[in-house]
Amino acid sequence: MSGGRSKSGGSRWDERYVDHVLRPSYELWQQRYWEHFFALQQAHLVALVRAGWLNRSDARAIALALFRVEGSGLRGEPYQGDVEDLFFRVQEQLEAEAGEVAGHLHLARSRNDIDVTLYRMDLRRALLSLHEQVGLLSGALLEQARRHVDTIMPGYTHGQQAQPTTLAHYLAAVLDAVERACRRLEGHYPLVNRSPLGAAAFATSGFTIDRRLQAELLGFDGIVRNSYDAVAATDYLLPFLAECGTLGATLSRFNADLLFWASNEVAALWLPNGLVQASSIMPNKRNPVVLEHIRSRLGRVPALVQQAYALHANVPFGDINDTAENLQPVWHQAVDLLGAAVDLLARVVSELQVDRDLLRRRAGEGFSTVTELADTLVRQRGLSFHHAHAVVARLVEVGREHELPPSTWTPRLLEEVADSTLGRPVSLQEAELQEALDPGHFVDVRRTEGGPAPEQVRAMLDEARAGLEASERWRTDTHARLDAASQQRLQEVQRLVDGANPFDERRGDRSE
Structure with missing residues (x-):
């Protein structure tokens, strides 16, 4: 042979x-x-x-x-x-x-350094593609959030209604997490974009060659200097996969909320016909199965990330198939699944519609505005928050016991509950009480930086827009550098074909 x-x-x-x-x-x-x-x-x-x-x-x-x-x-x-x-x-x-x-x-080369160079070139292409897909999702979140700065909705903690917020405030939170993923991908790119070429099997070669020139012509930022490290290490890949798992986990939680909002019982979210499926037996069904497909794809990503780490267990640090050829299909599948989920989710976010009136009405239910009532007692009547909290907590108990929603509460009821709780009556004017229990007022007064008040959310969205534009510039510039390297390489090869002097005098080389 x-x-x-x-x-x-x-x-x-x-x-x-x-x-x-x-x-x-x-x-x-x-x-x-x-x-x-x-x-x-x-x-x-x-x-x-x-x-x-x-x-x-x-x-x-x-x-x-x-x-x-x-x-x-x-x-x-x-x-x-x-x-x-x-x-x-x-x-x-x-x-x-x-x-x-x-x-x-x-x-001056081996299949060892060829392989790992190809792996890195393939990975940087996948990283840039994922970065673009995540950028499209960020853009969809940003545009949807801008439409809903004033859309009041209930916020949840521990699966229960907690306080009013806005849909824009919620979407901006998801957007921030997604944009951080973009930043981490950008930060990881320099680790990926180092050339192993010229390392040969692992000890370089007796035919001395300019590894930095090879790297330049392939669009790498530099070389993996130690030739053994160049063919043995996988720490350029594993953190990227960990980031895929992190992003997948974040998006899975967002997707779970969308599924909840799309349920018949909540009925706050509507998807167009192109993103739902019908039933073969039940004429009434509009199943938002796109969210289920997103969930299943995101759910498989962490398993593949764990599989990639498992392939490293008790494996020697060197060129070996476990962490080389056999590792590649694992991350390919993980990134393909994540990319598909991100792509689908971007479409869902762009196309979804919400019932604003329903969300606002529910934001006023479930006693979710009563934190502001306690705050108002502190501001307007000088109570300590501890005492104000105790009074309002008792009001909620009374409301639940007697099926009295906050919209039915009166200044007299507040006086009676305060007297029984603190030993002295405390009351508000009717207008003060109703304002304190209004979900719109709840949102408007939360003007602390990062809060749901419209001016705060708009400022956050403006900042997110700037971050998104910076990411787009980074990706454009990165592609431009790769294209320039490709053009330089092709020009050098064409010079060889044309019989021109292949040596660049600026490098101090001499013609034969």
């Missing part, structure tokens, strides 16, 4: 090994790494020429072969079982195009 190929032309591998290991790996390379692999080949070719390991004639032949093989139908061809993996199939085709000199392309 030579070069990962069976000399007989058939497969030397057991059919089970082919079915369960080799073919899936081959197809994964075809699906996810094809463009990255040829970009890597081009960058490595330029670096070999710069280092003086290839003359211009051989480099030109290899460059042309790379263009031809990349544009061939090889990517779509099924695995035949006669080579170990796609690397060897491509190498075989390059030699068919360029001759024996194509073998020089493998100087």
Whole structure:
């Protein structure tokens, strides 16, 4: 066997090994790494020429072969079982195009550093894609919140009505959590975007090469300096997966609230027909199953994150399949599920409608405004909050015992309850009492920074808009840097094809 190929032309591998290991790996390379692999080949070719390991004639032949093989139908061809993996199939085709000199392309590298470089290129693409999807969700939350700054609704703690707030205040809270996820993705990108290429198996190579040039041509911010670390470490991936789990957990809680609001008993949220399904037997049903599909996708993400960590248990720190090839499909699935859930959720947020009147009415029920009544007794009658709390708590007990909602409370009832609780009467004017129990007033007076008062929420949304725009600029700038690196790499390769001097005098290199 030579070069990962069976000399007989058939497969030397057991059919089970082919079915369960080799073919899936081959197809994964075809699906996810094809463009990255040829970009890597081009960058490595330029670096070999710069280092003086290839003359211009051989480099030109290899460059042309790379263009031809990349544009061939090889990517779509099924695995035949006669080579170990796609690397060897491509190498075989390059030699068919360029001759024996194509073998020089493998100087100063190994499949080890090739693999981990491709993994990082694939991960940064996934990170940027997820960042964009999260940005779209942030935008949907922002726009929906702007529509509902004055939409009063009940807020809940421990599953029970607690105090009035606004839908915008709630959505702004979710938005803040989602935007923090964007910040963390941006902060994680520099850890991902370091090049392992040139590390070879793990000890570099006797063919000295400019690893920083390779990194530059592939759009990396720099290199993973220690060559052993370059092929062994996975700490560029695991924190990203942990972030996926964190974001998934946050969105799962938000989705649970949406499901609650969409239930028949609450009936506060309505989704358009394009996001609901009917029943085959019950004509009355409008099932918001999109939220169930979101829930199931988000629910699987933490399990996959745990699986990724489990693959590291008692595994040596080095190049090994457990934390290399076998780890990739795990994070692929986690990110695909999370991305689908984020995409669906962004659509739900954009399209949902709420019953404003119903929400406001319910915000005044369930004694949820009585905290403001206690506050009013402190402000207007000089009670300590401890005493005011005791009076209002007793009022709530009386209301529940005698089925007297706050809308029926009178100044006389307040006097009687205060007298029995404190030993002295305390009362308010009718207008003062009704204002204290009004959910709109409750919201309006909570003007502390971060509170639900409209001016506070608008300020938070303005700040969120600025953060969203900053994220969009970061993503645009990052894509621009990657595009510039790609253009630079292609120009360098084209210079080889054209027979121009491949050495950049600004780097202090000399032509042969």
